[in-house]
Amino acid sequence: MRESGARAAGGDVRRHNLALVLGEVVDAEPVSRATIAARTGLTRGTVSSLVEELLGAGLLDELAAARGGPGRPANPLQLNRSGPAGLGIEIEVDHVAACVVDLTGAVRATARAASDHRDAPPGVALARATELARAVRAEAGLDVAGVAVAVPGVVGTDGIVVRAPNLPRWSGADVGPLLDGLPVTTANEADLAALAELWFADGPPDALYVSGGVGVGAGIVLGGRLFRGAGGRAGELGHVVVDPDGPNCRCGGHGCLEQVAGRDALLRAGRTTDLDALPAHVLDAAARALGVALAGAVNLLDVPVVVLGGIYPRLGEALRAAVHDRLCERVVHRSDVQVRLSALGPGGALRAAAATVVRQRLLRP
Amino acid sequence: MRESGARAAGGDVRRHNLALVLGEVVDAEPVSRATIAARTGLTRGTVSSLVEELLGAGLLDELAAARGGPGRPANPLQLNRSGPAGLGIEIEVDHVAACVVDLTGAVRATARAASDHRDAPPGVALARATELARAVRAEAGLDVAGVAVAVPGVVGTDGIVVRAPNLPRWSGADVGPLLDGLPVTTANEADLAALAELWFADGPPDALYVSGGVGVGAGIVLGGRLFRGAGGRAGELGHVVVDPDGPNCRCGGHGCLEQVAGRDALLRAGRTTDLDALPAHVLDAAARALGVALAGAVNLLDVPVVVLGGIYPRLGEALRAAVHDRLCERVVHRSDVQVRLSALGPGGALRAAAATVVRQRLLRP
DNA sequence: AACCCTTTGTTCGATCATCGTACAAACTCG
DNA sequence: CGAGTTTGTACGATGATCGAACAAAGGGTT
Numbered sequence: 001m002r003e004s005g006a007r008a009a010g011g012d013v014r015r016h017n018l019a020l021v022l023g024e025v026v027d028a029e030p031v032s033r034a035t036i037a038a039r040t041g042l043t044r045g046t047v048s049s050l051v052e053e054l055l056g057a058g059l060l061d062e063l064a065a066a067r068g069g070p071g072r073p074a075n076p077l078q079l080n081r082s083g084p085a086g087l088g089i090e091i092e093v094d095h096v097a098a099c100v101v102d103l104t105g106a107v108r109a110t111a112r113a114a115s116d117h118r119d120a121p122p123g124v125a126l127a128r129a130t131e132l133a134r135a136v137r138a139e140a141g142l143d144v145a146g147v148a149v150a151v152p153g154v155v156g157t158d159g160i161v162v163r164a165p166n167l168p169r170w171s172g173a174d175v176g177p178l179l180d181g182l183p184v185t186t187a188n189e190a191d192l193a194a195l196a197e198l199w200f201a202d203g204p205p206d207a208l209y210v211s212g213g214v215g216v217g218a219g220i221v222l223g224g225r226l227f228r229g230a231g232g233r234a235g236e237l238g239h240v241v242v243d244p245d246g247p248n249c250r251c252g253g254h255g256c257l258e259q260v261a262g263r264d265a266l267l268r269a270g271r272t273t274d275l276d277a278l279p280a281h282v283l284d285a286a287a288r289a290l291g292v293a294l295a296g297a298v299n300l301l302d303v304p305v306v307v308l309g310g311i312y313p314r315l316g317e318a319l320r321a322a323v324h325d326r327l328c329e330r331v332v333h334r335s336d337v338q339v340r341l342s343a344l345g346p347g348g349a350l351r352a353a354a355a356t357v358v359r360q361r362l363l364r365p
Numbered sequence: 366m367r368e369s370g371a372r373a374a375g376g377d378v379r380r381h382n383l384a385l386v387l388g389e390v391v392d393a394e395p396v397s398r399a400t401i402a403a404r405t406g407l408t409r410g411t412v413s414s415l416v417e418e419l420l421g422a423g424l425l426d427e428l429a430a431a432r433g434g435p436g437r438p439a440n441p442l443q444l445n446r447s448g449p450a451g452l453g454i455e456i457e458v459d460h461v462a463a464c465v466v467d468l469t470g471a472v473r474a475t476a477r478a479a480s481d482h483r484d485a486p487p488g489v490a491l492a493r494a495t496e497l498a499r500a501v502r503a504e505a506g507l508d509v510a511g512v513a514v515a516v517p518g519v520v521g522t523d524g525i526v527v528r529a530p531n532l533p534r535w536s537g538a539d540v541g542p543l544l545d546g547l548p549v550t551t552a553n554e555a556d557l558a559a560l561a562e563l564w565f566a567d568g569p570p571d572a573l574y575v576s577g578g579v580g581v582g583a584g585i586v587l588g589g590r591l592f593r594g595a596g597g598r599a600g601e602l603g604h605v606v607v608d609p610d611g612p613n614c615r616c617g618g619h620g621c622l623e624q625v626a627g628r629d630a631l632l633r634a635g636r637t638t639d640l641d642a643l644p645a646h647v648l649d650a651a652a653r654a655l656g657v658a659l660a661g662a663v664n665l666l667d668v669p670v671v672v673l674g675g676i677y678p679r680l681g682e683a684l685r686a687a688v689h690d691r692l693c694e695r696v697v698h699r700s701d702v703q704v705r706l707s708a709l710g711p712g713g714a715l716r717a718a719a720a721t722v723v724r725q726r727l728l729r730p
Numbered sequence: 731a732a733c734c735c736t737t738t739g740t741t742c743g744a745t746c747a748t749c750g751t752a753c754a755a756a757c758t759c760g
Numbered sequence: 761c762g763a764g765t766t767t768g769t770a771c772g773a774t775g776a777t778c779g780a781a782c783a784a785a786g787g788g789t790t
Binding site for chain 1: 746747748749750751755756757758759
């Protein structure tokens with residue numbers, strides 16, 4: 001038992017319905033009060049009351065009456081482009097970036113700076129990030145409601161970096177007091193990339209997003225929500241075993257996916273430093289390994305779609321098709337698993353980080 | 366968006382709070398109105414009103430006043446042992462079984478009959494099951510609210526068996542009109558076994574339950590709820606690849622877990638027909654394969670506990686320890702994964718099936 | 731035995747948010 | 761210019777909760 005510990009009194013109902021109205025606007029912007037009423041099942045009167053409150057809070061905005069068909073023209077509502085905004089920060093091995101999105105998730109300002117953090121203490125990157133954040137905040141000129149930081153590693157619920165394999169000095173770092181008093185949250189980069197796919201690329205509500213980099217991580221989206229696992233460490237796909245007799249891995253096992261399909265492993269196997277120059281047999285081995293690992297994940301989770309991101313889109317359609325074939329060979333129940341290449345590019349996680357902030361405001365008004 | 370499409374009106378609040386009160390009783394039976402109020406945050410007056418309704422509906426029962434400390438003695442409430450009951454039916458390859466549980470999940474009557482269904486049409490087993498169901502229903506003498514059928518295969522949401530590997534003639538079968546007009550649901554056997562572990566053996570809210578049989582299936586419990594996947598087919602662990610060059614599998618791939626750790630595979634490898642006589646090297650290979658497959662699942666889902674059920678408890682503590690060792694070698698972030706043997710035995714799924722019926726009534730009063 | 735104290739459960743008016751209906755507003759079409 | 765249609769608001773009714781006051785039922789103390 002104890003499914004939801006929250007008691008339901010009057011105020012909770014109001015909040016729930018405010019969020020319901022907002023959700024309707026997000027889904028079908030611009031939209032009239034009457035349409036919202038019809039789609040939510042609430043009365044027109046109630047929707048009017050809710051909308052009034054949301055207009056007052058600066059979350060919604062009323063456009064000029066749109067004329068067209070018969071009847072009184074509707075007053076279209078949309079998310080307030082000048083409403084509370086979200087600030088996203090991305091800390092990567094070789095750069096930092098920041099951006100501001102408005103309530104719709106549209107990028108209103110963005111900046112990026114190269115900066116090597118491999119052996120630097122967290123303070124270096126955080127100082128650069130703060131600088132960038134100040135700049136994009138000023139450029140956007142919006143009221144920023146909070147900050148979300150994308151980190152390539154395992155993060156705690158709020159502000160603490162638990163472990164970042166490629167940023168050794170970041171273990172245990174606290175990104176909390178970043179920008180004068182704004183609430184700060186942290187999230188894993190692959191998780192954010194998965195949300196970006198869901199939010200900005202019409203991704204399906206159930207999907208496995210594979211992020212290829214030095215390691216291979218996964219963001220899991222189930223029922224339209226990010227799945228983070230009991231300890232926030234879900235999605236560690238890189239160490240699925242694809243060959244029990246394979247090469248040793250830094251995780252202690254042998255034959256992990258990362259040792260075949262990770263970036264460094266690919267370059268090493270191809271004897272090159274250029275991802276675009278990988279020979280076919282290396283790509284083939286990677287596809288085979290990804291197929292084995294992903295088949296396990298798909299069989300376990302029953303997700304209909306796998307999205308390949310990170311370095312994989314760069315490796316081309318041939319890789320996608322090969323992974324799809326290998327995957328289908330081993331998937332038990334689904335005959336229709338899709339494998340897609342991410343079209344969002346590396347900016348997705350950053351934008352999604354900023355969007356989590358406004359999302360929070362929209363879900364809990 | 367569109368997280369929950371339900372509008373929240375007055376009646377929904379009432380229902381939510383009724384469920385909240387029931388949940389409190391389930392968690393800490395027997396319990397007084399005042400304690401429920403304190404733990405839920407509702408007013409004593411409101412709780413009184415809710416409890417009155419639940420007493421009227423026959424879901425709760427009031428005991429004699431318990432005396433003890435200072436102050437007016439409380440009137441303890443508990444689930445009504447004579448309230449609506451659930452009927453569970455289990456269809457297996459070589460038997461059928463049925464049982465009735467009361468609102469607390471306690472078994473009030475149970476029956477079982479051997480019956481080979483390998484090549485029989487569904488009607489044969491269903492007729493036997495109906496017979497048993499009638500008998501246990503009469504024996505328990507309770508008001509049965511619904512029926513849930515446990516099937517060793519993939520089932521649709523309501524009443525339809527999609528595919529049952531070991532019951533070839535059951536594909537597409539409808540167990541709907543089973544017992545004169547009672548609502549019937551279906552569920553996968555491994556899923557139910559996982560719920561049994563959660564409900565009746567104090568299992569953790571996040572766990573992976575592995576059911577060893579002819580195949581190897583898994584029931585996934587996340588956040589105290591069963592995870593069934595987008596198509597209800599989640600938990601197919603048996604075809605995770607543990608050795609890409611391994612023997613062919615009926616699924617079309619090679620080296621699936623099932624080919625090493627499934628019952629038939631174990632007996633074949635041990636050249637015996639007795640599970641208790643398996644040689645150590647066979648158990649060792651099974652443990653190694655389970656470790657590889659489970660590590661992938663644990664890395665992906667970040668569950669803290671794995672429960673081994675089905676035939677595995679019979680294979681003993683040595684297997685458990687070996688699986689645990691193999692697992693820990695390959696789990697990335699968690700240093701504390703537990704591996705347990707299920708203590709419930711084969712009756713768990715049947716009991717859980719019956720319990721799903723009453724659970725439904727408790728969650729949506 | 732009488733009294734005080736504590737805790738439980740109920741009663742009753744106030745409050746809040748919804749619903750249903752009625753009505754005014756605004757526009758198109760004939 | 762009027763009929764018809766759709767939108768948005770106003771207002772009383774309903775349902776559910778809250779807060780406070782009150783009656784009930786003991787234990788402990790003198």
